[in-house]
Amino acid sequence: MMLIRLWKYLRGYVIIEVYGFGIERLINMSAYKGLLLWNLHREGNKLLMSVGLGELKKVHQSLIKTGCKVRIREKKGLPFILHRYKKRKIFILGALITCMVLFFLSSLVWRIEIQGNERYGKNEVLMILKKYGCDVGKVKYNIESKKIEDDILLDYPDIAWISLEVRGSALIVTMVETVEQPDFKVKDLPPADLVADKKCLIEYIVTRAGQPTVKKGDVVTKGQVLVTGEMEILNDDQSIRYQYVHADADIFGRVYYVITDSIKLDYIEKNYTGKEKKDVYFNMGSLALKIWRPFKYDQFSDEIQSQKNFFFLDYELPIGFSSITYVHYIPVKKRYTKEEATSILKKRLTRSIKKAMDTDVEIIDQNTQYNIGKNKITSETQLIVIEKVGVVEEIKERTEEWTEENP
Amino acid sequence: MGKKKKKKKDKVNKEYHVKPAERAVELLSLPKEVVLGTPVVNLEGKTGLHIVNYKGIIEFSEEQLVVNTSLGLIKIEGKGLLIKSITSEEMVIRGRIGGVAFK
Numbered sequence: 001m002m003l004i005r006l007w008k009y010l011r012g013y014v015i016i017e018v019y020g021f022g023i024e025r026l027i028n029m030s031a032y033k034g035l036l037l038w039n040l041h042r043e044g045n046k047l048l049m050s051v052g053l054g055e056l057k058k059v060h061q062s063l064i065k066t067g068c069k070v071r072i073r074e075k076k077g078l079p080f081i082l083h084r085y086k087k088r089k090i091f092i093l094g095a096l097i098t099c100m101v102l103f104f105l106s107s108l109v110w111r112i113e114i115q116g117n118e119r120y121g122k123n124e125v126l127m128i129l130k131k132y133g134c135d136v137g138k139v140k141y142n143i144e145s146k147k148i149e150d151d152i153l154l155d156y157p158d159i160a161w162i163s164l165e166v167r168g169s170a171l172i173v174t175m176v177e178t179v180e181q182p183d184f185k186v187k188d189l190p191p192a193d194l195v196a197d198k199k200c201l202i203e204y205i206v207t208r209a210g211q212p213t214v215k216k217g218d219v220v221t222k223g224q225v226l227v228t229g230e231m232e233i234l235n236d237d238q239s240i241r242y243q244y245v246h247a248d249a250d251i252f253g254r255v256y257y258v259i260t261d262s263i264k265l266d267y268i269e270k271n272y273t274g275k276e277k278k279d280v281y282f283n284m285g286s287l288a289l290k291i292w293r294p295f296k297y298d299q300f301s302d303e304i305q306s307q308k309n310f311f312f313l314d315y316e317l318p319i320g321f322s323s324i325t326y327v328h329y330i331p332v333k334k335r336y337t338k339e340e341a342t343s344i345l346k347k348r349l350t351r352s353i354k355k356a357m358d359t360d361v362e363i364i365d366q367n368t369q370y371n372i373g374k375n376k377i378t379s380e381t382q383l384i385v386i387e388k389v390g391v392v393e394e395i396k397e398r399t400e401e402w403t404e405e406n407p
Numbered sequence: 408m409g410k411k412k413k414k415k416k417d418k419v420n421k422e423y424h425v426k427p428a429e430r431a432v433e434l435l436s437l438p439k440e441v442v443l444g445t446p447v448v449n450l451e452g453k454t455g456l457h458i459v460n461y462k463g464i465i466e467f468s469e470e471q472l473v474v475n476t477s478l479g480l481i482k483i484e485g486k487g488l489l490i491k492s493i494t495s496e497e498m499v500i501r502g503r504i505g506g507v508a509f510k
Contacts, residue, residue, distance in 0.1 A: 024465060033495075040491075
């Protein structure tokens with residue numbers, strides 16, 4: 001039905017008033033001539049009807065025959081609109097040019113988005129794409145995705161999969177890099193010792209390569225060699241030859257730590273009143289314009305700063321609003337009780353221990369002593385842990401010195 | 408004049424008889440309105456009427472529409488009658504339909 005209505009509108013039609021005596025005859029005659037009439041209804045003595053533009057003439061002929069008078073009431077349809085714009089050809093031309101320019105501009109690539117790159121930086125990928133002909137400003141229909149994808153995969157063995165998809169005027173590049181092979185311990189490792197990185201008591205040592213120089217129960221200092229990679233080998237003729245390996249061992253040692261902490265009993269508590277005032281700035285680049293400045297609180301307040309920049313499509317402009325919120329509080333002088341203060345110290349201690357220690361560290365003993373002074377409380381914690389010790393230190397191979405005595 | 412009277416009598420008798428042509432079309436299950444030009448009146452609810460195969464409009468006003476068909480006059484009474492569309496073979500009527508009668 002909509003199609004018929006559209007069709008009538010496109011062809012153009014008129015609503016006419018007919019009055020006279022032979023109205024019914026007129027209807028019959030027009031219908032028999034094959035004309036389509038619609039919306040015929042009586043309005044008092046008049047008959048109103050709608051008839052297509054092309055058939056109006058034939059209706060007129062019938063009208064004259066039946067002796068009826070006619071008057072055009074309304075003109076509807078596309079032909080009438082075109083007639084109105086006959087004098088405005090430039091307008092139509094402008095509209096056409098706009099469409100063409102729009103179409104042309106949207107058939108270029110304006111943005112390249114890269115997803116899935118881990119080892120490759122965005123610029124690297126962009127340069128690679130440029131080499132194969134994908135760049136901002138290129139006509140998007142000319143980019144042969146399949147061919148370029150295949151070429152890149154062939155030339156770059158560390159890209160496992162890459163896909164180029166043109167979405168609108170953006171080129172979306174999705175890639176997956178090959179999984180890096182795990183580094184196996186290659187025999188080409190340089191000769192090295194294992195050296196203690198902190199003073200400890202050796203608890204446990206299992207050597208995989210090299211010669212251990214310490215055993216369980218030894219106290220070692222920082223820098224002391226624990227496992228040496230220089231191995232003395234006796235030759236057949238009792239002379240000593242040195243062979244070098246990369247020392248490797250699991251060494252666990254008992255380390256003593258002392259952690260001190262202190263807290264003052266007097267402190268200032270922030271009693272937030274709930275009042276807030278906001279300064280709003282409008283900033284462009286590095287300029288900041290205050291546009292809303294309420295009275296600044298001379299009293300105490302926390303400052304919270306927030307910034308929101310405008311976006312144009314995907315690009316963040318250096319223009320935006322920022323605000324500084326002043327949250328008012330009344331400082332109150334308070335004093336911790338001994339229990340409160342010690343619990344705060346305890347919490348701080350557990351947090352710092354967690355942060356400092358690695359996962360494979362075992363805490364054997366923890367002993368905290370609190371010293372309650374007049375205005376502050378200090379804590380001293382002795383911590384005994386068992387942790388992995390030993391760092392790799394490369395050794396220089398002993399070269400035979402050529403001297404005059406020793407050729 | 409005499410002949411006409413006879414025809415009238417015949418018509419009265421024949422109202423209860425089916426014409427041979429009509430019979431044939433019925434047996435063959437062909438659509439009567441296409442083959443014989445029988446007028447067909449479709450009533451859609453209270454507000455729509457659809458007439459196929461008519462010969463002419465005798466009278467048309469907002470309250471009454473009289474249509475001439477091959478089988479006689481059909482009178483349609485109603486309120487606010489409007490001929491939605493009309494071609495040489497069918498017409499569509501909209502408006503509040505009161506009644507359809509054969510004159």
